[in-house]
C-alpha cells in the first residue's frame with residue numbers, strides 16, 4: 447500500500463462544538479454511547495466544559511511546540527489499518543511483553559468479528575482512534591461522505607465495547623478540500639514514516655524505526671503487515687533505552703474534545 451503524505455488545509459480554529467446525540471441503542475456487550483460527529487452549529491453552554499478555542503499556531507500544530515522535558519523523552523508508535531486477526535494479536539503481545547503502549551487507528555469496516563482485539567487494545571491502555579470506514583482518500587469525497595466515513599466507524603467501535611474515538615487519522619494523511627470544519631476530533635498525523643509498506647523486510651524496518659526515531663515523534667506504522675509485527679519487538683528493545691514509549695494521546699495531551707491537527711513534537 448502506498449502511503450502519501452498530503453498536508454492539506456489546516457483546520458480553522460474550533461470555536462464552536464456541537465454534540466449531537468445519536469441515541470444509539472446499545473445492548474449486550476456495548477458499554478459506551480456514541481455521539482454523531484457533526485459540524486458545529488450550536489453554541490456550547492457553560493454546563494459542559496468550554497469549547498476548545500485554538501488561537502495560536504502552536505496549539506494547532508503540535509509540530510511547532512517544544513516537548514516538555516522530564517525523564518526520558520517521549521515517543522509514540524502508531525499502527526493504522528487494523529484490526530487484523532493475524533497481526534494485531536502479535537503486535538499486542540509484543541507491546542504487553544515490553545510494557546509499552548501505542549495507538550491504533552481503526553478501519554471501521556474491519557471491526558466485524560474482531561471486536562475482541564479492540565477491547566484488548568483499550569484494556570491494555572492503548573489508544574483506539576478512527577481511521578475511516580473503508581479507507582478512501584478524503585480528498586475524493588464530499589463533506590457528507592466524509593462525515594459518514596467517520597461516524598460509521600465511531601459507532602462500530604463503540605458497539606464493540608470501546609469508547610468512541612476522539613482522535614481521527616485520515617487515510618493517507620489527506621483531509622482534502624471538503625473536510626468538515628470544526629469537528630470535535632483531534633486530527634492526528636505523524637512526523638516519522640519508516641515506510642513499512644515499502645519492502646516488508648522486518649530486519650530493515652527495525653533499523654529504520656530506530657534510526658528515524660526522535661524525541662516527540664509520532665511513528666506511522668501499519669498493523670496489517672507481518673513484517674511490521676515482527677520488526678517492532680527488536681525496535682522497542684532499543685527504543686526503550688532512550689525513550690518513554692507512550693500513546694499519541696499521552697504524547698500530546700489529547701483528550702475527548704481536543705481539536706486541532708497534530709504531527710508530533712519537533
Ligand SMILES: [Zn+2]
Nearest residue numbers: 526527617618
Ligand atoms: Zn491507512
